[in-house]
Amino acid sequence: MALVVQKYGGSSLESAERIRAVAERIVATKKEGNDVVAVCSAMGDTTDNLLDLAAQVNPVPPQRELDMLLTAGERISNSLVAMAVESLGAEARSFTGSQAGVLTTDRHGNARIIDVTPGRISEALDKGRVCIVAGFQGVNKESRDVTTLGRGGSDTTAVALAAALNADVCEIYSDVDGVYTADPRIVPNARKIEKLSFEEMLEMAAVGSKILVLRSVEYARAFNIPLRVRSSYSNDPGTLVAGSMEDIPVEEAVLTGVATDNSEAKVTILGIPDKPGEGSIIFRAIADAEINIDMVLQNVSSVEDGRTDITFTCPRGDGPRAVEILTELQKENDWGEVLYDDQVGKVSLVGAGMKSHPGVTADFTEALRDCGVNMELISTSEIRISVLTRESSIDEAARALHDKFDLGGDEVAKVYAGTGR
Amino acid sequence: MALVVQKYGGSSLESAERIRAVAERIVATKKEGNDVVAVCSAMGDTTDNLLDLAAQVNPVPPQRELDMLLTAGERISNSLVAMAVESLGAEARSFTGSQAGVLTTDRHGNARIIDVTPGRISEALDKGRVCIVAGFQGVNKESRDVTTLGRGGSDTTAVALAAALNADVCEIYSDVDGVYTADPRIVPNARKIEKLSFEEMLEMAAVGSKILVLRSVEYARAFNIPLRVRSSYSNDPGTLVAGSMEDIPVEEAVLTGVATDNSEAKVTILGIPDKPGEGSIIFRAIADAEINIDMVLQNVSSVEDGRTDITFTCPRGDGPRAVEILTELQKENDWGEVLYDDQVGKVSLVGAGMKSHPGVTADFTEALRDCGVNMELISTSEIRISVLTRESSIDEAARALHDKFDLGGDEVAKVYAGTGR
Numbered sequence: 001m002a003l004v005v006q007k008y009g010g011s012s013l014e015s016a017e018r019i020r021a022v023a024e025r026i027v028a029t030k031k032e033g034n035d036v037v038a039v040c041s042a043m044g045d046t047t048d049n050l051l052d053l054a055a056q057v058n059p060v061p062p063q064r065e066l067d068m069l070l071t072a073g074e075r076i077s078n079s080l081v082a083m084a085v086e087s088l089g090a091e092a093r094s095f096t097g098s099q100a101g102v103l104t105t106d107r108h109g110n111a112r113i114i115d116v117t118p119g120r121i122s123e124a125l126d127k128g129r130v131c132i133v134a135g136f137q138g139v140n141k142e143s144r145d146v147t148t149l150g151r152g153g154s155d156t157t158a159v160a161l162a163a164a165l166n167a168d169v170c171e172i173y174s175d176v177d178g179v180y181t182a183d184p185r186i187v188p189n190a191r192k193i194e195k196l197s198f199e200e201m202l203e204m205a206a207v208g209s210k211i212l213v214l215r216s217v218e219y220a221r222a223f224n225i226p227l228r229v230r231s232s233y234s235n236d237p238g239t240l241v242a243g244s245m246e247d248i249p250v251e252e253a254v255l256t257g258v259a260t261d262n263s264e265a266k267v268t269i270l271g272i273p274d275k276p277g278e279g280s281i282i283f284r285a286i287a288d289a290e291i292n293i294d295m296v297l298q299n300v301s302s303v304e305d306g307r308t309d310i311t312f313t314c315p316r317g318d319g320p321r322a323v324e325i326l327t328e329l330q331k332e333n334d335w336g337e338v339l340y341d342d343q344v345g346k347v348s349l350v351g352a353g354m355k356s357h358p359g360v361t362a363d364f365t366e367a368l369r370d371c372g373v374n375m376e377l378i379s380t381s382e383i384r385i386s387v388l389t390r391e392s393s394i395d396e397a398a399r400a401l402h403d404k405f406d407l408g409g410d411e412v413a414k415v416y417a418g419t420g421r
Numbered sequence: 422m423a424l425v426v427q428k429y430g431g432s433s434l435e436s437a438e439r440i441r442a443v444a445e446r447i448v449a450t451k452k453e454g455n456d457v458v459a460v461c462s463a464m465g466d467t468t469d470n471l472l473d474l475a476a477q478v479n480p481v482p483p484q485r486e487l488d489m490l491l492t493a494g495e496r497i498s499n500s501l502v503a504m505a506v507e508s509l510g511a512e513a514r515s516f517t518g519s520q521a522g523v524l525t526t527d528r529h530g531n532a533r534i535i536d537v538t539p540g541r542i543s544e545a546l547d548k549g550r551v552c553i554v555a556g557f558q559g560v561n562k563e564s565r566d567v568t569t570l571g572r573g574g575s576d577t578t579a580v581a582l583a584a585a586l587n588a589d590v591c592e593i594y595s596d597v598d599g600v601y602t603a604d605p606r607i608v609p610n611a612r613k614i615e616k617l618s619f620e621e622m623l624e625m626a627a628v629g630s631k632i633l634v635l636r637s638v639e640y641a642r643a644f645n646i647p648l649r650v651r652s653s654y655s656n657d658p659g660t661l662v663a664g665s666m667e668d669i670p671v672e673e674a675v676l677t678g679v680a681t682d683n684s685e686a687k688v689t690i691l692g693i694p695d696k697p698g699e700g701s702i703i704f705r706a707i708a709d710a711e712i713n714i715d716m717v718l719q720n721v722s723s724v725e726d727g728r729t730d731i732t733f734t735c736p737r738g739d740g741p742r743a744v745e746i747l748t749e750l751q752k753e754n755d756w757g758e759v760l761y762d763d764q765v766g767k768v769s770l771v772g773a774g775m776k777s778h779p780g781v782t783a784d785f786t787e788a789l790r791d792c793g794v795n796m797e798l799i800s801t802s803e804i805r806i807s808v809l810t811r812e813s814s815i816d817e818a819a820r821a822l823h824d825k826f827d828l829g830g831d832e833v834a835k836v837y838a839g840t841g842r
Contacts, residue, residue: 016474016477016478019478020478023478050497053437053497053501054500054501054504056437057437057440057441057444057501057502057504057505057508058504058505058507058508059508060508061504061507062503062504062507062513064514065500065501065503065504065507065513065514065515066500066504068496068499068500068503068515069496069497069500069501069504071496072493072494072496072497072500073493075489075490075492075493075496076471076474076490076493078489079475079486079487079489079490079493080474080475080478080486080490081478082483082486082489083475083478083479083482083483083486083487083490084478084479086479086482086483086486087478087479087480087481092483092486093485093486094486094489099565120565144520144541
């Protein structure tokens with residue numbers, strides 16, 4: 001008998017009909033002889049509707065109360081799922097994040113899980129009950145106030161619970177049936193991947209694949225919890241994310257896929273004196289403003305005036321603030337102009353096979369050349385190559401790379417309704 | 422500085438606009454120098470909408486999960502009220518029933534409060550914060566599962582919290598501005614009562630006045646917490662319910678008012694042998710079925726056959742079940758026919774003044790005679806006379822009694838929009 005943790009997203013639960021379908025899957029898993037813990041998000045539009053109400057009573061709602069409000073969403077979906085499971089003849093109990101022992105930091109709206117003490121869940125499982133646990137929420141370990149985990153919170157709840165309960169697998173259900181070699185809406189012959197390592201999934205998530213949230217993959221990797229990405233609309237086994245890249249025999253290492261990202265902006269500071277400490281002024285100021293930096297490039301300095309340029313990318317939403325901060329600093333320091341460009345996009349190739357296949361970078365750059373895509377920045381890791389280019393070029397670049405590295409399947413990928421997660 | 426507990430019902434909170442109005446009243450009370458705890462129900466239709474969703478996933482939803490579901494309603498309204506209070510410049514915190522220390526029995530859907538341990542509330546009040554507490558809900562002391570308190574639960578939460586916090590007053594806000602001498606929709610010149618004793622309010626609530634729920638008045642009386650019934654749409658001081666009838670000087674004791682009730686049905690068992698134990702068979706069977714009995718009448722037995730009749734009233738919803746049970750018993754026992762009548766109504770006169778004014782019963786019966794209303798059953802307490810009659814007659818009977826005892830005011834009573842509570 002296995003212990004299976006399943007996570008269902010909001011679009012899988014957007015109506016009573018879909019809730020019943022989710023309940024059927026849960027009961028089927030139980031009847032196969034497994035213990036089941038299902039972590040559920042709020043129904044479809046609930047969160048948006050609640051945010052709308054909040055804005056009507058207070059344009060800047062206090063975060064603690066916003067968390068109280070939003071957690072009502074999972075309370076509703078979870079109790080409904082439990083009722084639906086019971087109507088199918090299995091015993092079920094729903095639990096809030098607090099009742100499930102999800103203890104977090106005090107940062108309302110974006111709390112981190114500190115510890116999971118799922119005593120009540122274990123007890124209910126021992127009694128043969130299906131446990132339905134509210135995702136996205138926890139309780140502040142100190143003040144006992146209700147918190148929410150921010151973006152991708154329900155995935156993180158599921159993985160953290162799976163780790164605390166020593167589950168055999170954590171299944172992440174949404175409206176796509178696995179991890180693809182590229183976004184099928186951009187690359188029609190994208191192929192579903194059967195299995196990939198945690199490192200490969202981390203790189204894919206980091207460079208724009210939206211199927212799994214980075215922090216949940218990091219959590220699963222840290223506790224070695226196999227993840228299975230599945231669709232709540234099919235019985236496809238989906239994609240297994242498990243194991244370390246190190247364990248993949250060299251001859252089996254392949255390229256995983258192509259990802260695109262158009263959520264970043266590019267900032268350039270010209271004419272920086274090429275001497276120690278100038279760069280750190282920039283990056284400390286950006287870090288103090290809690291802006292995440294992705295790609296960074298520093299040019300060799302000019303022979304004439306001993307000055308250099310620094311370019312970096314950051315989330316587009318933070319771009320204007322970054323420019324404002326740097327423009328202030330420019331006045332105090334002897335720097336040139338600050339340039340801003342939010343028409344950029346990033347295309348990346350990921351795969352453990354990169355290590356054992358020489359010439360990947362050459363093929364990569366030739367593929368872009370052949371489709372006339374200009375590279376503005378390049379960054380690499382051991383198993384990834386990313387290039388910054390015009391936003392308008394990234395789809396074409398993705399298709400060219402996907403073809404060049406022969407990642408496609410023989411058929412057109414299935415794309416389900418919905419917007420993903 | 423006083424500690425004021427306020428309770429706001431669902432119709433006072435049915436929109437963002439009304440929530441802001443409630444917040445303004447809370448902040449005004451705070452600015453007058455009081456500590457404020459506001460107990461809020463779920464917004465307008467929330468509960469009905471949630472019940473509707475539940476029915477779609479499970480026609481007989483398990484009570485534990487139904488309580489989880491319904492308590493989301495107060496979580497939403499309470500966090501919104503807290504946000505609205507904060508937007509007016511006061512500090513506020515919302516608390517669930519569990520966080521407020523409302524400990525209950527395990528009877529989901531109709532739990533009783535066992536104890537209130539409002540440590541977190543006291544702490545927040547000490548810090549100068551307004552506390553917003555979810556009404557209608559608590560937590561099972563043993564299992565730590567979430568429970569609901571059933572009908573009138575939010576009033577009960579407010580009174581219980583007021584008792585635990587030793588509050589100076591508990592204000593019950595709804596869409597009527599006090600307790601009236603009769604339902605103003607039936608008796609247009611009904612007069613608002615300024616003050617009445619707990620006993621008088623208990624009798625009024627017991628015989629059909631819907632303004633306050635019986636159990637909350639019982640609780641307030643037991644802990645001697647003054648209640649003030651007010652409208653959330655006006656600044657009228659409302660009605661004060663406080664003190665014992667015993668403390669009212671004889672010369673000030675008056676008649677409180679008239680109430681009607683059309684929620685009961687009448688059951689009669691004919692031809693019961695007039696010997697010890699026959700009546701107890703009936704009432705034990707009805708009690709075992711958890712059916713509440715209100716009025717009871719046993720006729721003198723007939724001289725010819727030594728047989729008698731027993732008639733009682735019970736909630737109309739339980740009537741058919743009562744008849745079914747008695748019809749079974751009729752077969753085993755030597756009884757005559759079981760009769761059922763749900764076209765009955767009850768009209769009552771309540772008031773401490775009854776004790777010191779002889780002839781009230783005579784005036785009462787004459788008033789009914791004069792308007793042609795026939796009495797089918799009579800029951801009395803020290804401060805109440807109730808009569809069962811045809812349902813179609815009760816409005817007319819109420820007007821006649823109200824006139825006879827001179828209870829009316831000089832003007833037509835204000836009736837606000839809404840259905841009361």
